Amino acid sequence: MDLIALIAENAPWAWIILGLALLALELLVPGVFMVWLGGAAILTGLTVLQVGIGWPLQWGLFGVLSLALVAGWLAYSRYRDANAPQGTEPQLNARTTRLLGRESVLIEPISDGVGRIRVDDTVWRVSGPELPEGTTVRITGARGAVLEVEPVR
Template sequence: MVQRIILELGPWSWWVLGLALLAAEVVAPGVFLVWIAIAALITGVLSLLLWDTVVWGWQVQFVVFALLSIVAVLLGRHFISSSSRETDEPLLNQRAQSLVGRTAVLEKPIAEGHGRVRLDDTIWIVEGPDLPAGTRVRIVASHGRNLTVESA
């Protein structure tokens, strides 16, 4: 069946596959299918050049496509990971980390190592030495949703 499809479409079968993968990438974006689509398009170019040769059977085409897919995915991952740049908001999605260094007043006293503080519109659970309510504290670290504080 695969052999019949490839023979009917000729070297254009790889172009059709590449364009179909690019369309699938648009429908379900994830920046993965694009690399496999590039491998299919490169295999299509090679097919246009080598179609009438004895060596360019469908088995060789699939091996070349598989190898090109692996290389394209690895190069794509390297390209994407190396293109991450510095941002002016490094803690944008790390709200608790962005609070480190701020000061606040204890809303609930720290007893047995746990208390509460209000920052902006949120009440945070704090850990630290036992302190009475109303004490000004400085946030020194964050651990998940809990903040570690010390007396300011």
């Protein structure tokens, strides 16, 4: 028996199996995109199971459902992101920006533009003008994990 004829005879189940295969593919390919195509295929299969329609209309229905589900998800995710509550700690994962303005004492002199300070329980590399050990400095910026400092007058 010809494979295409077999699929044509069992069109609803072919769509449902295709949808399940796309959902399974989503487990391997991240991005939450195949979910919507798989859902559209399953909905197409269920529709064809209830209402016998020809192949051209089935493909059209699948296309429309795919676009509708993807567009609906994008609209929902944009709405969700725009209305997400702001955290109580906006700089939670930005340690260096939380340190701006703080003062500390050099535990290693700044020579050739690089030295070290201790802030709380962490030793940080700093860059700034040549300064001796024991000088009190203020953190003015950061480049990656290197803090920029200036002497406190």
